[in-house]
């Protein structure tokens with residue numbers, strides 16, 4: 001079996017170096033500022049990694065936003081979110097992360113999440129455990145949903161359908177009841193909270209592979225479970241994830257939440273007048289046919 005430890009160690013060093021890039025130049029508008037900083041960090045990461053590993057491929061949030069095709073092949077591939085928590089970053093809400101996953105044959109070999117403001121470095125390598133600043137990490141092991149803190153994200157969709165699904169899912173969880181529902185503004189750090197036992201579960205529909213790939217392996221290696229939002233097999237391109245302290249909690253959340261259909265990350269982008277449209281939009285019917293079986 002190939003040993004990717006050299007890549008992991010290099011990934012950790014570039015993530016920490018990129019996390020020091022706190023200087024932000026004000027451009028013409030807040031939107032420009034965000035784009036410029038996100039793009040700059042992604043360029044720093046990709047240029048350092050590709051110089052060392054010229055054969056490797058990349059899936060980067062900003063490269064995809066600039067029109068690059070999103071395709072996970074069997075080649076060694078780095079999946080990068082240069083700034084996870086861009087809205088936090090702009091508002092100085094203190095949870096912002098660099099998320100880097102590395103996959104070979106479509107299997108994640110390691111994940112790195114550097115929560116820059118907190119200076120917390122989470123990492124995990126397949127079969128070798130999960131760590132926070134070098135110390136082993138463990139999920140809470142909680143099995144009782146009524147004793148759980150559950151994390152999710154509000155996301156950016158503001159249409160009625162998205163908002164009603166989002167709020168009704170939170171409503172259902174609160175009515176179980178769970179101990180609390182939280183949202184930190186970065187999916188990567190949300191899931192690392194599950195890995196370290198600060199939260200017992202995370203779920204969301206609509207994140208992208210770069211938001212969740214690294215923290216998914218960190219949760220698993222910390223002893224947690226990662227599933228699809230229907231409780232089935234987790235597919236990193238599906239944009240559907242539950243990360244939990246136990247199978248019991250993951251299954252209970254899968255029973256409670258209503259699905260919100262999204263275009264897969266590896267689906268062909270929608271074409272509109274020759275221009276690529278934002279692939280962040282969800283599409284399709286609101287409910288799956290089996291939705292009537294869900295717990296209300």
Ligand SMILES: Nc1ncnc2c1ncn2[C@@H]1O[C@H](CO)[C@@H](O)[C@H]1OP(=O)(O)O
Pocket residue numbers: 061081083084085086087153154155156185186187188206207208211280
């Ligand atoms: N269209 C979108 N707009 C804002 N945040 C999004 C998003 N799609 C995914 N996210 C992610 O959702 C969380 C915030 O709710 C962050 O992890 C954020 O990642 P980002 O900061 O890298 O965009």
Ligand SMILES: [Mg+2]
Pocket residue numbers: 081083084085210211
């Ligand atoms: Mg992100």
Ligand SMILES: [Mg+2]
Pocket residue numbers: 038061081082083084085086
């Ligand atoms: Mg980002």
